Amino acid sequence: MDKHLIFMDIDGTLVTKDQQISARTKLVVSELQQAGHQFYVATGRKYSSASEIAKRLNEQTQVIASNGSVYSINETLHKNRLSDEALQFVYQTMTEHRLPMFFFGEHTIFYTQQLPSYLQKNDQSRIGNTEEDFLFIDSLETLMAVSPRIINGIIIADDREAELEIVRKFLEESQLLSVSSSHPNNIELIPLGVNKATAIQAVRKNLAVPQKNIISFGDGLNDLEMLQASGVSVAMGNAVDELKRHAKFITKTNVEDGIAKFLLDYFY
Template sequence: MEPHLIFMDIDGTLVDNHQNISKKTKKVINHLQELGHLFYVATGRKFSSAATIANTLSPQTQVVASNGSIYSIHSQLVKHQLSKEALILIYNAVSEIAMPIFFFGEHTVFYTEELPEYFTKSDQARITNESEKEFVAIRSLSDLIDHHKEIINGIIISETDLEGLHSLKDKLEDSQLLSVSSSHFNNIELIPKGVNKATAILAIQDKLMIPSERVISFGDGINDIEMLEATGISVAMGNAQGKVKAAATYVTDSNLDDGIANFLQNHFQLTHF
C-alpha cells in the first residue's frame, strides 16, 4: 500500500481529557507507521509541548505546531513568526480592554496581566515542559519588543467579556497584519499572516510528494476547519462542533471513544485490533 500522510489535532482529538492517548489508538497508529504511513500531530500548542505528545506515540511522529506557524519535515524545522508590527498592534489593542495575552516561543510562554490558575495547574502539561524556562512576564510594550524575535504565535483569552473579544477579533482581522482563528468561543488565536494548519500541511504534502487522495486529517475545533478542507480525506471527531463536522467528509467517534483508531482501522481494513 502506498504511504498516506496523516495529521491529527491533539486536544479533543488525539488525547482524552487527562492528556492521555488510548492504548488502542497508539497501537493502531504504531502499526500503520510500521507499514510506512507518515503521522503528524497538528495543533495550536507550542512546538515543545506538541513534540512531547508526538514522542509518546513514537520518535517517528512529526509535528505541526502553533497552528501551522512551525513544523518539521524530517530533521528540518520550518518557522513563521508574528511580525514586530503585528505584536505592537496586538499589545496596544488589548491594553485598551485589559484582556490577558499569551505569546508562545518554541519553549517559552510570555504573558501579560497575571498568570491564571488554570495555566499553572490544569493546563500545565499542555503548555509547558518541566525542563523548560516556563513563563516570562511581559509588563510593557518595551518588554514585548525585547522578546519579539522569540515569539511565534499567541492567544487572547477572556472568560467574561465575550462581546469585547468578538470586537477585538474583528479589529485584528481588519488590520491585515496577522491571521486570527479560534479553538474555543472564549479565545482568539494569533497567527502569522497567511499561516494556518492547512498551509503547513500543503507545504509538507508538496515536499513529500504525496497526493491529496492519500492525505488524512482529524480535528474537532474551529481552528481545524482549514485543515479539514485542505485534505483529501477529512475526519471530524464525534465531539466536534457542527461547523467542523460540516467541513469534513467523514465523522468518526469521539476522542473518548477511540475515534481516530476506529476510523483508521476501518479505512485501512485492519482486522486484528
C-alpha cells in the first residue's frame, strides 16, 4: 500500500487518563512504521511533553505540538509563536475578567494566579511537567520580558463556561490570534492562522504524500481542522459529538484500543 501519514491526538485519543499507551497500539504502530508509513502525535501540549509521549511509542514517531505551532520534519523543528500584540491583548483581557492564564514555551509553563494542584504532579495532566519548568507571571512587564520564549497558551476556568464564551468572542474579534478548545472549560490560544491542520499540510507537502493518504485521529474540537485536512478522518468513540459529525469514521474509545483497531481494519 502507498505510504501514509498518520496523525494522532494524545489526550483522549492515544493515551488513557493515566497517560498510558496500550501494548497493542505500540505493536500496530511499530509494524506499520516498518512497512513505510510515518506517524506523528499532534497535540495541544508543549513540545517537550509531546516528545515524551512520542518516545513512548518509539524514536521514529514525530511531533506536532502546541496545536500546530511547533512541528518536526526530517529532524528540523519549525516554530510559530504568539505575537507580542496578542500576548498583551490576552493578558489585559484576562486580567480584567480575573481568569487564569498559562503560556507555553518548548519546555516551560508561564502562569498567572495560583498554580493548580494538577500541574504540580509531574505531568499527571495534559500540560504539566516538573516543578522547575514553571515560572510565575506577576505583571504585563514580566510577561513581555519572556515573550520571545512563548509559543502558545491556554485559559482554564472550571465552572465559568459562560464567561469563557464572552472572552472568547473578544479574542476572536481582535484578529490577533487563533482560538480553539479541547474542553468546555478552556480556550486554547494559538498563533494567528495556525492550527494542527496547517502543520499537517506543511508536513504532507514536504514529504510529498497526497491528502487521500492522510489519516488522523482525534476526540476534541481542537482536532476538527486536522480531521478536515485528512483524507481519512477518524473520531474516537469518546469524542465530542460535533467532531463525530465531521469525521468519516468512528472507532472505539481511547481505552478500547480505538487507534489500533481502526488501523488493523484499514491496512489488513
